[in-house]
Amino acid sequence: MTTDLRRLVVVGASLAGLRAVEAARRAGFTGSITLIGAERSAPYDRPPLSKALLRADAPASVSPFHTEEHLRTELGVDLRCGAPATGLDIDHRRVLVGADRVDYDGLIIATGAAANAWPLGAGVPGVHPLRTAVDALAIRAALDAGKRVAVIGAGFIGSEVASAARARDLPVTVIEAAPQPLTRSVGPSVADVLTGLHRSAGVDLRVGTQVTEVHQNASGVTGLTLGDGNYLPAELVVLGIGARPATGWLRDSGLALHRDGGVLVDATLATRAPGVYAAGDVAHAPLSVFDDEVVRLEHWTSAAEQGAAAARHLLDPDTARPLQTVPYFWSDWHGHRLQFVGVPTADEARVIRPEPEQFLALYRRGDRVVGAFTVNGQREIMRYRRHIVGHAPFEDALAEAGAHDRAAV
Amino acid sequence: MRIVADIGQCEGLGMCEAMAPDIFEVGPEGHVVIHDASPDESRRQDLQAAVDACPVLALTMQD
Numbered sequence A: 001m002t003t004d005l006r007r008l009v010v011v012g013a014s015l016a017g018l019r020a021v022e023a024a025r026r027a028g029f030t031g032s033i034t035l036i037g038a039e040r041s042a043p044y045d046r047p048p049l050s051k052a053l054l055r056a057d058a059p060a061s062v063s064p065f066h067t068e069e070h071l072r073t074e075l076g077v078d079l080r081c082g083a084p085a086t087g088l089d090i091d092h093r094r095v096l097v098g099a100d101r102v103d104y105d106g107l108i109i110a111t112g113a114a115a116n117a118w119p120l121g122a123g124v125p126g127v128h129p130l131r132t133a134v135d136a137l138a139i140r141a142a143l144d145a146g147k148r149v150a151v152i153g154a155g156f157i158g159s160e161v162a163s164a165a166r167a168r169d170l171p172v173t174v175i176e177a178a179p180q181p182l183t184r185s186v187g188p189s190v191a192d193v194l195t196g197l198h199r200s201a202g203v204d205l206r207v208g209t210q211v212t213e214v215h216q217n218a219s220g221v222t223g224l225t226l227g228d229g230n231y232l233p234a235e236l237v238v239l240g241i242g243a244r245p246a247t248g249w250l251r252d253s254g255l256a257l258h259r260d261g262g263v264l265v266d267a268t269l270a271t272r273a274p275g276v277y278a279a280g281d282v283a284h285a286p287l288s289v290f291d292d293e294v295v296r297l298e299h300w301t302s303a304a305e306q307g308a309a310a311a312r313h314l315l316d317p318d319t320a321r322p323l324q325t326v327p328y329f330w331s332d333w334h335g336h337r338l339q340f341v342g343v344p345t346a347d348e349a350r351v352i353r354p355e356p357e358q359f360l361a362l363y364r365r366g367d368r369v370v371g372a373f374t375v376n377g378q379r380e381i382m383r384y385r386r387h388i389v390g391h392a393p394f395e396d397a398l399a400e401a402g403a404h405d406r407a408a409v
Numbered sequence B: 001m002r003i004v005a006d007i008g009q010c011e012g013l014g015m016c017e018a019m020a021p022d023i024f025e026v027g028p029e030g031h032v033v034i035h036d037a038s039p040d041e042s043r044r045q046d047l048q049a050a051v052d053a054c055p056v057l058a059l060t061m062q063d
Helices: A015-026 A068-073 A133-144 A156-167 A192-200 A300-315 A381-389 A394-408 B015-019 B041-053
Strands: A007-011 A032-037 A077-081 A087-089 A094-097 A100-103 A106-109 A113-115 A127-129 A149-152 A172-176 A204-207 A211-217 A220-226 A231-233 A236-239 A243-245 A276-278 A283-287 A293-295 A328-333 A336-342 A348-353 A360-365 A368-375 B002-005 B024-026 B032-034 B059-062
Touching (some): A007 A300, A015 A300, A156 A328, A360 A394, A368 A394, A381 A394, B002 B032, B015 B041, B041 B059
Parallel strands (some): A106 A276, A127 A236, A172 A204
Antiparallel strands (some): A087 A094, A113 A243, A336 A368, A348 A360, B024 B032
């Protein structure tokens, strides 16, 4: 390690932030590390919040990755939870936390994303986003109480909440403004299969419509009126309408931000400010494997990978190389595993197997394969990833699909 | 160097297979199958990548 850096500051007690801390120590960094987080708790894992935590038979509690004690003693972290960063001075290399100033030699921004606001339901009891452990525990309690559920948005979060409600045999309505679920993540031509998965599990899926009014009484939300005039009774309304980068604290910093507020970085995760990197949901980075398409990913695997890489590159810039990220997400709907590897921005999404319970689509850009989407394809999805990362011709992925079908017979 | 999988924790998400396909594979039960639990020292970096990439923290490396 070739660095005279003594003070590392990580803003965001997130997965990306934690991985940055761990990677710095693993690389032999012996200087001080300050980890600043807005939430009260030490970093915890978010995927279970909309999956295992909502199951009736799972414990209604959230454990952090490491105890605060472990972070302080084993990783030597000055942990500052429960007080968000409020400003950044890149000229004086200083993070502001309210009235406190935290000086840095190197800074990693990993503040993640915050749930989009929904003004119609602002302040109404029983209307919840699902982003934090506090949100998830409130939704869990409402499900335990058998409330009627309405979900706004048929993306990952909304669809997983709908799955949790149906697993408890609770009625659930999902309201989606687009014509199909998850269109942005998998592309419109394959989203039909997702509509089928919801409807065959008993979800009342209303697409192409929006909520126009939220009804409430003294104890909270009682129902919703939709754009088509229909009324839906509901005592629990879960918002799955996306998230935006949590970068309000960077607004006046002079750091280059995307129009959505995310932090613009190069393929090594460096910003233009000296000693400042960004990682995770907050970062817009070029994807080397996909023609340097600039994307902001909200995926577990990219947050973990980027957090660690940002720390390594910050401590030893001479060895920094463009990340070879291949986006990957998974989601569990009604007992089915959805997996997507690569990118959906393609010239063609070809459905190879249309059967909803063993669905396969492959995505072509020019003559190469850039993406694969499977339902219950745990045994084959990573085979397509190898073709994608290797810039393989589309024909190779088609041959792989044929080979897999023969093997399965 | 030994690699250990907690099968109760594993959800078959396949990131280990992505990092080192000759060592890990998602098997017919939907869990990881480890083809070589004591790989050569030269594979340490690949194995560390697999451990770090596991979204359910089901893998551990022991020296």
